[in-house]
Amino acid sequence: MTDVPTEADAPIPLRDAAEQYGATYARLQKAAHDGRLVVDRRIGKNVLVRPSEVQRFLRENGRTRASQSQPSLQEAPLGKIITITTLKGGTGKTTTTFNLGAAFAEQGKRVLMIDIDPQANLTQLCGLTPAPEPTLATAIMQWLRQRAKTLDQTIVETSFGPHAQLVPASLLLSRVERELLHAPRREYVLQELLEDVAPRYDVVLIDTPPSASDLVNNALVAAHEVIIPVIPEPLPVSGLQYSIEDVAKIRETKLNPNLQIRGVLITKVDRRRAQHREAVPQLREAFAGEVHFFDTIIGDATRIVEAQGRQRSVLQYDPSGASSQAYRALVNEVMHEWQPAA
Ligand SMILES: Nc1ncnc2c1ncn2[C@@H]1O[C@H](COP(=O)(O)OP(=O)(O)O)[C@@H](O)[C@H]1O
Ligand SMILES: [Mg+2]
CATH class of the missing domain: 1.10.1660 (Multidrug-efflux Transporter Regulator; Chain: A; Domain 2)
Structure with missing residues (x-):
């Protein structure tokens, strides 16, 4: 420098x-x-x-x-739990979790990413094969069967640094989902498992599957806040309405009365396409007053995909590029409300 x-x-x-x-x-x-x-x-x-x-x-x-403002690991962990969710697939949930996790880690925050999608895409991006043992699936099974809390034993290191870790997923999660159907207090399992684990981290990021399910409900019940990624195209936009209603339902049914939508993140914006350029302000306007949109938007970027091909965050692969800067700006926006007013 x-x-x-x-x-x-x-x-x-x-x-x-x-x-x-x-x-x-x-x-x-x-x-x-x-x-x-x-x-x-x-x-x-x-x-x-x-x-x-x-x-x-x-x-x-x-x-x-x-x-x-250098973060200090001496400080008490923030213990924030954020679920990244939408019902639509392909809107960038996993990509957001992965790169936001990297951006938090880069700022010296203690980060735990949790993969609760049976497709285990986040797990694969972190360089693990989809069936490592133990995983979130085995931890949930052990809770359901023996009331044993073994989430700690599933946590693995990531390449994002010494304070960024992952709870991996595996296909076994789809069996877990079927078992959950008959379990008492089935929406509260992840919350139980995180009770002793989350307070050790500044931020826990949960990546969800693209369907309404008990797995997603578990992620919504465990969280303080939700980030909803949306791409500026007609179908995902109607998906946004559903996602907002979903969070409201979780609140109103008292499954998690304090759940907040932290913000909607517009992703995969291709500025070369007039439709995308026009859709960004339209989207903000259509939902104005209903939900907060992050100022930061994530462009459609080859660098992000190239980095994923190498199992790297875009911050590792192209640290000074626009996408990396955007994820850093997003971290600042997310943390803005957590910090005492200046
Ligand atoms: N900002 C982006 N620019 C370019 N490609 C992206 C971007 N975000 C996600 N993608 C690609 O789009 C696809 C879907 O993204 P993903 O994060 O897996 O979505 P989801 O988890 O919501 O299904 C992936 O192939 C991913 O590499
Ligand atoms: Mg995904």
Whole structure:
């Protein structure tokens, strides 16, 4: 790292910076206005900023200087549980869990990712074969049969760093799902299993299968907050309505009266497609007042897919790329409400 400006760090217009780093122009404008984002120079109405300063601002959540906000493992863990869910398949649930997990880990947070999808895609992205033992499935079985809590024994390391771990899934989860049907308090199993485990982590991220099921209900009952990824196309949009209603149902039936939708994350946005460009503001407007949308959007990016092919997060594979910056910005947005007001 160097403080000497390099060509790659040449000042760029604020609007370009917003586009490049997946932040809203309004947010950067406001930060530049009140001095939290240091402006390189102003030419008339044009504001120029250095990319490194925008990165610092997004990394620091626009609140403090780098040196003040280094996370410390001395601090008590936050213990937040977030479920990533929608009924639609292919909207980026697993990709969001994986890269958000990496982005939290990069900030020094203690992260546990949980794969509760029998397809075990997250498990595979983490470089494990889909049938490792023990898994979440065996832990649930042992709870159902012997009231034994063995989730701890399923936890494995990931490549995201020493404080980022995974509870893997396997196909056995589909059998677990059938067993759950007849179990008493069947929606509360994951909550029970996490009771002693979650408080050791800053954040627990649960990746869900794309169907209404007892597995998904378990993930919704165990969580404090939900993130709903949606792609800007007509069918997933109606899926969003269902997902919002699903969370409301979990709250109203008192299965989890405090469950909050933390935000909707618009993903796989292809800016070359007019339909996608138009759909983003339309989507925000259609659901305005009903649900919060993250400022950050995730573009449709070859880098994300290439990284997955190598079982790496995009933050590991392309650390300075736009997608990595977007996931970092997303972490800041997610954590914003957890932190005491500045
Ligand atoms: N932002 C993105 N850009 C490009 N491809 C993506 C992006 N997010 C997800 N994908 C790809 O789309 C497919 C579905 O994503 P995935 O995360 O598995 O969705 P889900 O878990 O909701 O089924 C995967 O092949 C994944 O690599
Ligand atoms: Mg998935």
